[in-house]
Amino acid sequence: MSFQAYLDNIEQKTGKTPEEFIAIAKTKGFDSPDTKAGAIIAWLKEDFDLGRGHAMAIVHIIKNGPQISDKHVGSKGAHSDPTNKLELKGKQSSKLQIRSLSKETYSAASDLLLELGLDTREEINHHLDELKKYYVALVGGVVIGVIGWYQDNVNYAKPAMGDKFPGEEAYWVGFFGVDDKYQGQGIGSKLINFLQQELKAMGAVELWVSSVQESTTYYEAKGFERFMSGSISGRPRDFLVKRF
Ligand SMILES: CC(C)(COP(=O)(O)OP(=O)(O)OC[C@H]1O[C@@H](n2cnc3c(N)ncnc32)[C@H](O)[C@@H]1OP(=O)(O)O)[C@@H](O)C(=O)NCCC(=O)NCCS
Numbered sequence: 001m002s003f004q005a006y007l008d009n010i011e012q013k014t015g016k017t018p019e020e021f022i023a024i025a026k027t028k029g030f031d032s033p034d035t036k037a038g039a040i041i042a043w044l045k046e047d048f049d050l051g052r053g054h055a056m057a058i059v060h061i062i063k064n065g066p067q068i069s070d071k072h073v074g075s076k077g078a079h080s081d082p083t084n085k086l087e088l089k090g091k092q093s094s095k096l097q098i099r100s101l102s103k104e105t106y107s108a109a110s111d112l113l114l115e116l117g118l119d120t121r122e123e124i125n126h127h128l129d130e131l132k133k134y135y136v137a138l139v140g141g142v143v144i145g146v147i148g149w150y151q152d153n154v155n156y157a158k159p160a161m162g163d164k165f166p167g168e169e170a171y172w173v174g175f176f177g178v179d180d181k182y183q184g185q186g187i188g189s190k191l192i193n194f195l196q197q198e199l200k201a202m203g204a205v206e207l208w209v210s211s212v213q214e215s216t217t218y219y220e221a222k223g224f225e226r227f228m229s230g231s232i233s234g235r236p237r238d239f240l241v242k243r244f
Pocket residue numbers: 116118175176177178179182183184185186187188189190212214215216217218
């Protein structure tokens with residue numbers, strides 16, 4: 001088994017990333033150079049039921065960090081690793097994650113929507129302040145996409161929609177954007193699917209969007225149907241709906 005596969009297995013079994021093991025080891029004083037491997041092995045057996053082979057992999061990263069010997073790199077054997085640097089942030093770190101917006105990700109999310117030119121800072125933050133209604137897409141902890149929802153309790157769409165306004169209880173797609181370096185890779189689709197799942201779980205039966213005309217075909221491709229057109233503050237809008 002490669003060294004990285006050992007670490008991935010340990011993460012699978014314990015739910016802890018290599019970096020988290022290093023952090024716990026520090027709090028226990030096990031990062032000191034004179035700590036014996038045996039003490040670390042005993043701790044990992046006791047707290048995580050790790051066997052000796054797996055524990056030795058953790059001993060290595062506590063003492064040496066991500067660096068491993070070149071001996072097995074690209075050796076094509078059972079122990080072959082692709083590089084001499086281990087990934088310590090965990091299996092998911094390079095993969096896409098979708099999380100609720102938090103205080104930690106708030107300003108990056110606001111910057112992203114502002115850079116995409118979606119609205120003024122004030123209006124963006126007014127929506128993002130409702131952290132629970134917004135979600136971020138993260139790669140390696142960096143915000144690369146944002147989506148959220150709102151209910152139109154100020155009747156923003158009512159003047160344009162008249163008696164077809166779906167009411168203040170209806171759910172609408174809020175600010176939605178993907179960092180332009182990551183567009184066209186399906187991240188927008190994942191975000192909108194995620195939003196739909198969340199809203200369905202809350203009992204929503206349909207999702208509305210008030211779209212600038214440039215984005216209408218995007219929403220149609222995601223299964224929204226054009227309901228009517230109108231204009232808000234002099235800007236043309238298409239109103240679309242997806243019924244679940
Ligand atoms: C709209 C947006 C969120 C989509 O995110 P994404 O991660 O690029 O989306 P996906 O990768 O899931 O989908 C990409 C597909 O949509 C298409 N697409 C992107 N923007 C589109 C638009 N405005 N109209 C029609 N199609 C569009 C792409 O051409 C691509 O098509 P393909 O799969 O056939 O190649 C992103 O382009 C964006 O942030 N745009 C700027 C802000 C914006 O317009 N937000 C939405 C309105 S509020």
